[in-house]
Amino acid sequence: xxxxxxxxxxxxxxxxxLRLSCAASGFTISPYGMIWVRQAPxxxxxxxxxxxxxxxxxxxxxxxxxxxxxxxxxxKNTLDLQMNSxxxxxxxxxxxxxxxxxxYSDYWGQGSLVTVSS
Amino acid sequence: QSALTQPPSASGSPGxxxxxxxxGTSSDVGGYNYVSWYQQHPGKAxxxxxxxxxxxxxxxxxxxxxxxxxxxxxxxxxGLQAEDEASYFCSSYAGNNNRVFGGxxxxxxx
Numbered sequence: 295x296x297x298x299x300x301x302x303x304x305x306x307x308x309x310x311x312l313r314l315s316c317a318a319s320g321f322t323i324s325p326y327g328m329i330w331v332r333q334a335p336x337x338x339x340x341x342x343x344x345x346x347x348x349x350x351x352x353x354x355x356x357x358x359x360x361x362x363x364x365x366x367x368x369x370k371n372t373l374d375l376q377m378n379s380x381x382x383x384x385x386x387x388x389x390x391x392x393x394x395x396x397x398y399s400d401y402w403g404q405g406s407l408v409t410v411s412s
Numbered sequence: 413q414s415a416l417t418q419p420p421s422a423s424g425s426p427g428x429x430x431x432x433x434x435x436g437t438s439s440d441v442g443g444y445n446y447v448s449w450y451q452q453h454p455g456k457a458x459x460x461x462x463x464x465x466x467x468x469x470x471x472x473x474x475x476x477x478x479x480x481x482x483x484x485x486x487x488x489x490x491g492l493q494a495e496d497e498a499s500y501f502c503s504s505y506a507g508n509n510n511r512v513f514g515g516x517x518x519x520x521x522x
Contacts (some may be wrong), residue, residue, distance in 0.1 A: 298457075326437075329511070337515065338418075338501060338513055338515035338516045339458075339501050339503070339513035339516070340513060341503075341511035341512065341513060342508070344509065344511070353509035353510070355420055360504075389457070389458070396465070396505065396509060396511055397463070397464070397511075398448035398460060398463035398503070399448070399450075399458075399460060399503075400463075401438065402450075402466075404456070406459065
């Protein structure tokens with residue numbers, strides 16, 4: 295069974311950093327692109343980053359560019375999101391998902407809540 | 413504000429059909445055949461229902477169908493069932509390696 299499990303969320307103050315991880319099981323992530331998507335309270339989904347299977351193509355939404363960094367460890371079957379200089383507007387549930395060339399996502403995790411507040 | 417516009421709510425009685433719209437621009441929905449739809453029950457992970465405008469992944473009932481006309485994509489759920497009650501999100505490739513999502517539509521089965 296394909297599973298994605300996010301971890302690392304929590305409460306941080308503005309300006310601080312947090313690192314999210316996404317552990318995959320039931321499949322090998324290496325051939326697949328992966329994305330991070332977030333959902334602020336009461337809002338829709340927002341795509342924030344894509345990384346291809348060999349980390350040669352990495353893209354970010356303008357809202358996080360320069361602050362967030364996505365990486366993957368195919369040997370460990372994991373995906374990470376390093377989030378720096380966090381702002382209140384970054385408060386959201388963050389989802390990782392298996393993706394097809396940044397066009398659609400066929401498996402999603404349950405999400406990890408990040409709250410940025412003083 | 414989400415990049416793609418969806419109605420906040422939709423409803424229908426069991427057995428009826430309901431269509432949810434997703435309106436974008438010529439830079440996203442209208443420019444590419446890469447519209448996808450996701451179902452999300454409260455507290456659960458989103459589930460892919462439709463990809464590439466009208467393709468259904470294995471295991472998704474054929475009661476779910478997708479289409480597109482111009483800058484507007486649509487998801488139709490036929491023969492509504494109680495378990496279809498959920499939120500539905502659309503997504504489109506938006507060029508320049510970007511993806512956009514809609515604000516979501518809460519479908520109520522009356």
